[in-house]
Amino acid sequence: MQRVFEALSSAVRRKILAYLAHSELSAGEIAGRFSMSKPSISQHLSVLEAAGLIVREKRGQFVFYRQVEDSLLNTLNGFVQEACPVGRPLRRESAALAEVRRREAADADGSDRS
Amino acid sequence: MQRVFEALSSAVRRKILAYLAHSELSAGEIAGRFSMSKPSISQHLSVLEAAGLIVREKRGQFVFYRQVEDSLLNTLNGFVQEACPVGRPLRRESAALAEVRRREAADADGSDRS
DNA sequence: ATAACAATTAGGTAATTACCTAAATAAGGT
C-alpha cells in the first residue's frame, strides 16, 4: 500500500501506467514517449514494479512491461473504504449498478424503451 | 491531481484522512493520535488542505478539519479510468450511474431528448 | 569475434521532504 501510493505520487509513473493500460510495451517504447533519459525511466519502472503495479518479462533482447490486473484497483478501493468519509459515493455507484441491472432484467422480461 | 497523489503518498496523511472519515476533529485532537510534534502534524494538514482533500474551519480557539466530500473519490476515480486497464469494472459502474441519472432526469421532467 | 542495440547498474548532484525545537500569533479565562 505504501509503495503503491509512493509510486502513484509521480506524474511520470502515472503516465506510464496509462500507457500500459492499453497494451504491454518494451522499456524502450516507454522511454521513447518521454523526454527523459532511459535510465531514469528504467528507475521509474522499477518503482512501479516494486509496488506490484506492473510486471516485467524479458523476451530476447527486450524487456516488456505490463500492468498487473486489479492490483491498482484493489489498493485504491481498499483505501477508499477506510479513508473516504462516506465510502458512499462508491457504494452509491454499486447500488446504481445493481439498479440498472434490475431494470435491465425487467426490460428483458417484456417492457420496451427507446 | 498531482497534489492529491502527493498527499496520499504519506502514511501519516492517509491515517489523518481515515480519522476524518468519521467526524471532524481539531488540529490538537488529530495531533494527539500521533506520536509526532504538533508542528509536523500541522504541516501534514496543510498538505492535505492544499490538495483539496480537507478544509479547515476556525472556531474560537480551535481549528477544526474535515474531509471535502467526494474530492478524494473523484480524483481516484478519474485516474483509474485512464490508468487501469481493467478500469472496466469501475467504468462500468460509472456508466451505470450516469445511465441511472439520465433515466431519473427523464422520469422527473418527462421531456424528450432523443 | 566484433559490432550494434536494449536495458540496467553505478555514481554523483540538486531539489525536496519530513521531521525537530523555538518563537510567534490568536483566543479565552481570571
Added chain:
DNA sequence: ACCTTATTTAGGTAATTACCTAATTGTTAT
C-alpha cells in the same frame, strides 16, 4: 492586563528522490 491553551510559522538538519552521464550486461546479427 496576564497567563494558559491552541495552532502555526520560522529555521535548520538528515534522509530521500529525481534526474543526469558513463559504464556494464545481455542479446542478436554479421
